[in-house]
Structures are given as C-alpha cells and as structure tokens.
Amino acid sequence: MSSIKSIGVLTSGGDAPGMNAAIRAVVRACIYNDLRVFGVMRGYQGLIDNDIEELHSNSVSNIIQSGGTILKSARSMEFKTQEGREKAYDNLRKRDIDALVVIGGDGTFTGARIFGQEHNFPIVGIPGTIDNDLYGTDYTIGYDTALNTVVEAVDKIRDTATAHSRLFFIEVMGRDAGFLALRSGIASGAEAVLVPEVRTDFDQLEHFLQNGFKKNKTSSIVLVAEGDEIGGAIKIADKVGKEHPEYDVRVTILGHIQRGGSPSAFDRVSASRMGLSAVEALMDDQKSIMIGLANNQIVHTPFNQALKNKKALNPQLLEMTKILSI
Template sequence: MNEPINKIAVLTSGGDAPGMNAAIRAVVRACTYYRVDCIGVYRGYQGLIEGDFKELSARHVSNIINKGGTILKSARSQDFRTEEGREKAYKNLKKAGVGALVIIGGDGTFTGGLKFIQEYNFPIIGIPGTIDNDIYGTDRTIGYDTALNTVVEVIDKIRDTASSHNRLFFIEVMGRDAGFIALNTGIGAGAEEILIPEKDLGLDRLVDSLKTSKEKGKTSSIVVVSEGDKIGKNVFELGDHIKEIFPDYDIRVSVLGHMQRGGAPSCSDRVLASRLGVAAVEHLLDRSSGVMVGVTNNQVTTVGLNKAIKMNNDIDKELLKVAEITSV
C-alpha cells in the first residue's frame, strides 16, 4: 500500500441522487489538479466486475454540475456480493493501474466498500450520496436538499387545488427508514400533520388532529406521510380508513415517487458535492482509507465507514415541536 497513487477510480452506486454528477466532476477535477489520472466506472460495482471503465479528463465533466442523475449510471450488483465477483473487480482495478477508489452512494454502497477493503486492503473513500439523509457522520447527504425542494414545490401545487376544493390530501414522500424528508417538507409545506416512522402518532391521535383542524375552520388539509410510517399498511389504506371515519371528507392520496430523485441539484447540494469530491481525493492522496467524508458543523470531516453504516441520525425533537407549533 505504499506505492504512490497515480490513478483514482470513481463510481456511483445505489439509488441515484441529484448532485452525484457534481461530486463526480469534483473528483475528476481534483485528480487533474493534483496530477493523478482518473477513471470512471460505469454501473457501480457491476461495472467494476465487468471492467466497464472510461478515462475521465477535466473536460469530460464540463456542464454536468447542473444535471440530475449520474453520468456513470448506477446499478445493484448481486455479483459483488460473491467472493468471485470481488476478485474480478480487484483484478480489473489492478490491471487498469488504479490505486484508489471513490465510492458515491449510501448504506449498501459503503457495506460493499468495507468488505472490499477488508479483503484486499484497497484504499477507498466514501461520499454520502442519497436523498434520504440517513447516513451517520454527515449533517447532510448529497441530494437531500434538492429532494426537499422538489417535494415542497409539488406540495405547493397540490395545495393550490386542495384549497380550491376543501380537500384532505395524504401525500407520501420517500424515506423507508427515516422521516427526515417527511418532517422537513411537512414543516416547509405547512402540512397540517406529518407521519414519520420515528414517532408513531397512532391512528387515534391522527383522527383527533384532523377533527381539531376541522373545528378550527381549516377547509383543506395536507398530511405528509413518510414511506416508512406504520399507520395503515400503506398510504392508500390509510386514506380509505380515514374516509370510513370521516365519510363526508373529500380525500385524495398522492404518492410522489421517483420524481423525488431527479432534477437539477440545488446550489447547496452542488457546493456540498464539490467539497466532498475534492476532499475524497485529498484524503486518498494523504493515504487515508475506510472513511466517509461528510460535513459536520460546516466543516469537512471524516467518519469510519463502519460507523456511517451502523449508527443512526436521530430526528431532532426541536423540529417535531416546531412542526406541532406551526400547524396550530
């Protein structure tokens, strides 16, 4: 591991997130700046196994900072879960003269990276790219801020029609295990109620809250529901259930779905991605490995990949209170 690093590879894996391209661009340009070569690996770990590589120069990543998705594409790889697959990946990297790897993604991406480090002692730095903001060791993940804006813009539109018709809307947003998107967009869109997995409101309190809302003269209501919330089997069942209790309500259900992953990244996500892309290369060149770069208290920091995976970010109690107060 003491040979100099002359070439760094970068890949994106797992669900895509706006800002991944900005991170790729920063990795490539940091390589140019520090005079090491850079190659892009297509389709995540699967491309590592198949040797799907392309040399990337500073010009290759012009005009991508504002594009959603990932130019390197992303994919799940069953093969990388096998020893055989990882061996192929290692051989491909060696053959291409790659001395270190930047992996951009979330939990699954880092788990794969850790395994690879353990087996091959290959230098790897992780960058948190996921809209869910569920990675420990960084205040924000790349794509999260953009997803929040996408969601509030859509809810603003639904609010137009909701208040024109005095309707009750249940809107499902992403976040299977974490309610960050639901809580923040719920506050940001002025939702009357927010349902998240971390805090089981329970059907009874939801019903009470909707009753109170009506008594206060609110003629339309928005309830933001996190994918992972546990009231009802899913948001449609929840809607049906509420309809039984309030038969005179005009209830609509909307599942926002995959649009939440796309779109031009916000300025904040572009800057975050640029910082972390540069930092990842600098840490690799400083012989660091096995860590994720993140931003904590506005400073670039690192955390062990094992911690990033295992620990959880807690929902901020202050935000729950703000949500309660501002929806009176």
C-alpha cells in the same frame, strides 16, 4: 508523499441529484493534483465487467447542473460474492488504479468496507442519497434537492386542495427514515407529518383532524413517509376516510420525481466540497471512511461507524409541526 497515482470513481445504489457535481469535483481535483482518474460505469458491476474509462477535465464539463449520474448506477449481485470482488480487484490492478471514490448510500459503503478490507484497497465514500439517513453527515447529497422537489409538488397540490377544501395524504420517499417527510412537511406548511421513527404521531393526526374540521381549515395536507408503521398514504387515507366522512380525502404518491431534477445550489456546493475532500483524503492515506459535512465542516467517519449507527430525527423539528399547524 502519497503513493496514490490513479483514482477510480463510481456511483452505486439509488441515484441522487448532485452525484454529477461530486463526480466533477473528484475528476477536477485529481487533475489539479496530477493524478489520473477513471470513471467506472454502473457501480460495482462496472468494476467486474471492466467497464471503465479514463476521464479528463472536459469529460465533466457542463454536468454540474444535471440530475442522475453520467456513470450510471446499478445494484450488483455479483459483487456480493468473493469471486465477483476478485474480478473487480483484478480489473483495478490491470489499470493501475490505486484507490476508489464511491458515491452512494449504506449498501454502497457495506460493499466498499468488505472490498477494502479483503484486498487492502483504499476507498473513500461520499454520501449520496435523497433519504439523508446516513450517520456521520448532517446532509447527504440529493436531500436538499429532493426537499425542494417535494415542497414544490405540495405547493401545487395545496392550490387544488384549497380550491376544493380537501384533505390530502401525500406519500414521500423514506422506507426507514422520516427526514424527507419531516423537513418537507415543515417547509410546505403541512398540518401533520407521519414518520417511521415516531409511533404516536397518528394520535396527533386524529386530534388535529377533529380540531381542524371544527376550525374549518380551508385545506389540509398530511405528509406520510412511505415507511411509516401504520402503512403508506393509501392505507392511512382509507382509514381516515372511513372514520371522518366529513373530509373529502385524496392521495398522491410522489414517486420517482423525487430522485431526479437539476440539483439545488446547496447540493451542488456540498457535492463539490465532498468530492474535493475525498480526493484529498486518499492523498492523505485515508481509507474506509465516509466523507461528511458536520456543522458545515468536512468530517471523516469510518465506514463501520457510519453503517452501525443510526442518525436521529431532530426532536425540535418534530415538535414544530404541531405548533405551526395550529
């Protein structure tokens, strides 16, 4: 039988829609299994500040549909110091919390890995980030919602782009990864997609622009991941505007709307499955792993592997934008 009697849960790093669904599942799974469960506020900083309170079934009533995180999130500088982590550990000990579920991205798991090793403390991670850039899971919590948010925004911009026969460059989040740009580009019928992972996509864009104008497309949309190597949407639009005066060029940077909103059905189900599985993993004496969904099944990946490997874009999806915008 497991030695775990009490679990803490926190959200850390950038927030993502569906985090509340994951918190709810962690809390309800604990109660179902007769474990106590504690909410830690503002990520690791709440551990240090002892900003922790016990949660009950109705603490998480009616939150599955809410964006953001009821536990709030923050980046903690203090937790990067050994001293800060000592304080955190002491607070956990004082409250007899035996294990942690941490919801976040790679920064969150880096902290978790160090803390877990330093104090031999069981931690299981749940991938929550709109960027979908975590190795060890096909989908991160929040990615599907952000995709839908981007696609709805591009649909709206398409209305006005078509009315005026304009060329729009739309910047979406993704400093190091083009997952969001690529899938939302396909889903919104974008004429081209620029992502950090591919160096040659600007040539394709150039080819398309010369071609598209000849075919007299009624509007053109190019999605740009903020981390693309030629620069963000504003830079690229300037360049294209100068070289192609025949286009009426506009820019929109979607910004923080991508982080919020009521989570999609997909994210709510994934978050609920991962939340349950995180508690089960801890009860099965697992530690220092990230829960993931691969091929629609729950899988475990050691933090170390999740952090040092890089998830690749699907090359078939990259190829598709070229064919579909013909």
